[in-house]
Amino acid sequence: MADRWPFTGREAQLREIAALLRGPDGYGVVLAGAAGFGKSRLARAALAEAAERGAVTRWAAASSAARALPLGAFGALVTASDADPSLLLRRAAQALAAGTPPERLVIAVDDAHQLDDVSALLLHQLAVQRQARLLLTVRTGEPAPDLVTALWKDGYLQRVDLGPLPIEDTARLLDNVLGATVAEADIRRLWELTRGNVLYLRHLVTAEAAAGRLYADRGVWHWTGRPELPPGLTELVGAAMGELSPAEKAVTDLLALAEPLAVAVLAGLADPAAVEAAEQRGVVTVAVEDGELTARLAHPLYAEACRAALGTLRARRLRGAIAGALPGHDVLRRAVLLLDSDLDPDRDLFVAAGRQAAQLCDLNLSERLGRAGVAAGGGYAAQQLVTASLVGMARYERAEEEFAALIRLAASDDEVATAAVGQVLHLAFTAAQPLQAASALAEAERRVTAPRAASRLLAIRALLDGQGGRPQQAMASAEAALTGADVPDEAVLLGCSGLVIALGSAGRADEIQAVAQRALAAAAQSPELAFYAIPMTGLWTHGLVAAGYLGEAAAIAEEFRRTSGEMVFGREIATVLAGFVAMAQGRLGSALPLLRDARSALVPFGDAGGWGYTNLVLLAQAEAMAGDAAAASARLADAAAGRHATLGFLVPAEALARAWVLAATGAVSRARATAREAAAAAAAHGMAAYEVGALQAAVGFGDRDAAQRLAELSRLVQGPRVALAAAHAAALSGGDPARLDAAATAWEQAGELVAAADAAAQAAVLWAERGRHGSAAGAAARAHRIAASTGGLRTPALVAAARPLPVSEREREVITLAAAGLSNREIAERLFVSVRTVEGHVYRAGAKTGVSARARFRDLLEPP
Known part of the structure; x- marks a missing residue:
């Protein structure tokens, strides 16, 4: 961490001040702002800039101590030896000028609101008589001498108001101070707590880094836990709040524990006159929110300081009082206050509030409320909150134990099905134990007989089969789960997800959209199931890419990326999908940063859902496509070491990535053979669309024997890719450069730049072999142009065409x-x-x- 924080975020104001100090109108500037907004730093920077262009500068600082002496702020610059005020002021002005022409003299006074009357008069005369350019700082909300205020009110000086440092500039500042990027969510937390006050931010960041709660991991800084205000920051906040009466302190303590509070509620808990006094002093703000007069503390750090000073017993008593005063519909806040209060626990309230917290994606709070509900005798409903929250937060070390407890508490078929779905999803996708997942599912199927509950179990079986690379079984289970007039929304989401991956892998992509739309409609009707839409969107995208519907896949991935920011795990998966689609399009300049960013972002989640493994497979292929054999080999080794046993549908994808890695090392014949192995693995499991993709890659590596199989697949597989791949393979097999040129055109029009570049490069080689050097040069130039547009593509065909x-x-x-x-x-x-x-x-x-x-x-x- 840098010892001295760099000047950041006030460049526009610095330029404005410099222009005002040089300009013919007015004779200086007043910088106004709250404490900690950087007035002094900006004034010093402006003074240094003035000195660089030849000005003679002076710096003085007012203070409450110096205010007791005439010219106290200027004590280091002038001597107050004359009793005659007029002589005193004249000699003080002369001492400051020291013969400098007025247009070259710049005098800065920090905290001018604390000037004594004589110093204020001196500044006023200097401005009125234009004996110097002035640069003053004043703190808003503090009284200033009338003569200082008159300087900008009467137009002698221009007033520039400094607001909080914007969040974007705060991010830049912290990047410079810490030497690396701070995670976006943590930047927002730091900014919301300090509200753009750089002085507060510096104290907080220094303390949190020293305590280890602000730490760097893989080149990114993260902030965890609740802050503890260091003594220096506590003193600053206390000074800003001022001395409070006991009644006013009661107001701030109540708000610190539960802001915002309706004024009517606050006035019922504290002295109404104290509420008014706290607002008058600027410690509390009052505004209309949702049609109700509402009170808040004026700064977030006021709450932190008040809570730090509260005793445990007083805090518990106040929380209980607030919980009892809040309206009944304020379920979540009442429950949170009740958790650490002196009142008796309420299990029903804890469960209801825990569900609300889960819907708001606050899974830590949901788990806490669930555990409180369990302790209070909340049974199955409370335990369900605990298990769901643990899984949602990727805290798997206790999940199996908690699921076992949930299964024991389950009484009805619906409860058994609910517990089993959670347990099976955890075992299959989090723990990567498909055999144990299948066993747990079979046990639940033996216990459940009610049709609605049974449909949920059939749906989860469809998902396991689809992701396991068994599309025909998945389709059969999905059809059984989704048939009927009263299918539960969860069964719709899970069954449709299994059906989407099955249809996509089997080559029936034209049927996917209707299925996906049915699932998303179910998610919209049941907000508590909305998180199921995350993997469903990923599977939908995967199916569209496999078929060659890249434009549609890109639109879905982009929309998901735009809307996923508030969903737990959503932004990270959206980044993987965006990188996946960009790679499929051949836009490596976009794909590689996205996939690398996703790798870092996925770290806190382990390999939940297999997304870490998926991303490594994709990243290995993308780096191999860019010719970085060493990096690609390392990624592929990591992927193989962490292979997700449940995701059998990705077996061909990993094999295809291995083929690309071999191609990047120069082992092109091995790459062809491995791509063929990927195609054979896909064919053996009925995943015809993935077979097409593997054979397409083999053709790009120079395979001349894939044409017949691709022709057969073109009669079975839906989507544009298979016909394009079949035409490309036939042209290469027949040694026909003209048809390869046509294939390159078709691929480029379809947005598949890798295949387009390879077809053009292969055409160039064949034209050259025929002695058609002009045609060869044209095809090679075209291949080079396409490759250049990708942002780094390097394939065996491109290398051969570039250097025949x-x-x-x-x-x-x-x-x-x-x-x-x-x-x-x-x-x-x-x-x-x-x-x-x-x-x-x-x-x-x-x-x-x-x-x-x-x-x-x-x-x-x-x-x-």
């Missing part, structure tokens, strides 16, 4: 690996061939290219 060589594909592959520093033995192991075979390829490639030294292969392969 008179060697075979296998010879090029071998010398590419040799150029990367691999020995013949290492190349043989990488390509699954003998060392003698590698030696032969190296020899023949050297003979064809005229290169005798192995080290020169790198020069051959670098693009011109």
Whole structure:
């Protein structure tokens, strides 16, 4: 952390002050603002700027102590030795000027509202007689000498009012001070607590960093827990509040515990005259909110200071009094106050309030209220709050124990189903234990007979099958769960989610929208189930991308990103989806930052739902597409180490990422074979759309044997991608550069830039082989243009087109690996061939290219 905080956020005011000090109208500036808003820092910066352009500057600081002496603020600059006031002022002015022309003299006075009368008169004369340019700071809300006030009221000085430092500038300031970015949510918390007061912010940040509650993790600063005001900040806040009478202190204590409070409620708990007095002093603000006169403390830190000074017993008594005075409909606040009060617990209130807290996404509070409800005898309903909150906050260490308690408390079929759904989701997607999840689901199915409850269990089975890579079973379970006139909203959301991933993977993307819309409608009707819309949106996007509906997928991902900010885990998943779609489009310049940001943002959630694993697979592929083999290999290794056992539908995706990593290392034949393996894995599980994507990648890597299978799939799979991939494969298989040019055009029009660049690059190579060098140059230029638009694409086809060589594909592959520093033995192991075979390829490639030294292969392969 920087010792000296940099000047940040007041650049516009600094320019304004500089212009006013130079301008012909007026003879200076008054900076007005509350304590801690940076008036003194800004004045010093303005004075330094004036000195840089040749002004002679003076600095004086007024204070309550110096106010008792004539010219006390100027004691270090002038000597008050004359008894005659007129001589005293004249000599003081002369001492300040020291022969400097008025237009070059700038005198700054800090805290001018504390000037003594003689000093105020001196400033007034200097301004009226234009003997110097003046720069004063005054604190708003504090009385100032009449002659100081007259300086701006009579137009001699221009008044510039400083407001709180805006949140954007606060973020910039903290980035500079801490040397790294502060998490967006924590910037907002810090700003809301200090309200743009830089002095308060500095004390708070310094103390919280020293206490370890403000800490850096992976290059990002985070702030956790409640702040503890350090002594220096407590003194500043206390000085701002001033001396309060016992009755006024009662008002501020009540508001500190439960602001805002209706004035009628506050006046019933405290002395009404004290409420008025506190408002008059500026410690309390009163405004109409929701049609009711409402009181708040004037600054958030006032509440922190008051709470810190409250004794435990007094605080408990006051909370109880407030809880009893609040209206009955204020359920959440009454419950929170009751938790730490001297009143008896109310289990029904705790459960009702816990549900409200969960709907507001405050899961910490929901858990706390749930546990209070359990302790008060709230039974199943209270325990359900505890388990749901723990899972929602990714606090999994106690979840299984809490779910077991919930299952024991379940009495009706509905309660069993509710408990089982939560338990199965936790085991499957949080704990990544699909076998245990299946066992728990089977046990619940044995206990439940009521149709509505059974439909929820069928729906969760559909989701497990869909995400497990078993689309046909998922469709059957979903159909059974969703059939009927009285399907519960939870069954709709879970069943539709399973059906969406099943349809998307099986190649029936045209049927997805109606299913997804049904699920979102159910989520809108049941706000407590809204969080189910998060994975549903992800699965919908995945299905559209697999089919090649990239425009529609991008629109959904962008809308989800725009609306997900207030949802727990929503923003992080939205970032993954945005990166996924951008990668599918080939926009690596957008995809890579998004996926890297998501990796950092997902850390607090572990691998909840498998999103961490998913993101690593996507990031590995994107980095491989950009040619960063080392980074991609590391990401893929991390993904494989943390593979999510429940997400069987991603097995082809991980294999495809592995193919891209191999391609980035130069092992193109292995990349083709691995892409084929990904296609075979998808086909074996009926995931035809994923088979298309894997075969499309294999064609990009030069596979000439995929045309027949893609032609077959084009009669089975919905969406534009399969027909484009089939045409591309047929053109490459037939060695037809004109048809490859046409494929490149079609791919580019569809928004699939990777395939478009590869098709154009492959056309360039084939045109060159035919001696059509003009056509080859045109196709290569087109491939380069498309690749440049992606923000960093580098594929084997692009490399071959950029640097054509008179060697075979296998010879090029071998010398590419040799150029990367691999020995013949290492190349043989990488390509699954003998060392003698590698030696032969190296020899023949050297003979064809005229290169005798192995080290020169790198020069051959670098693009011109």
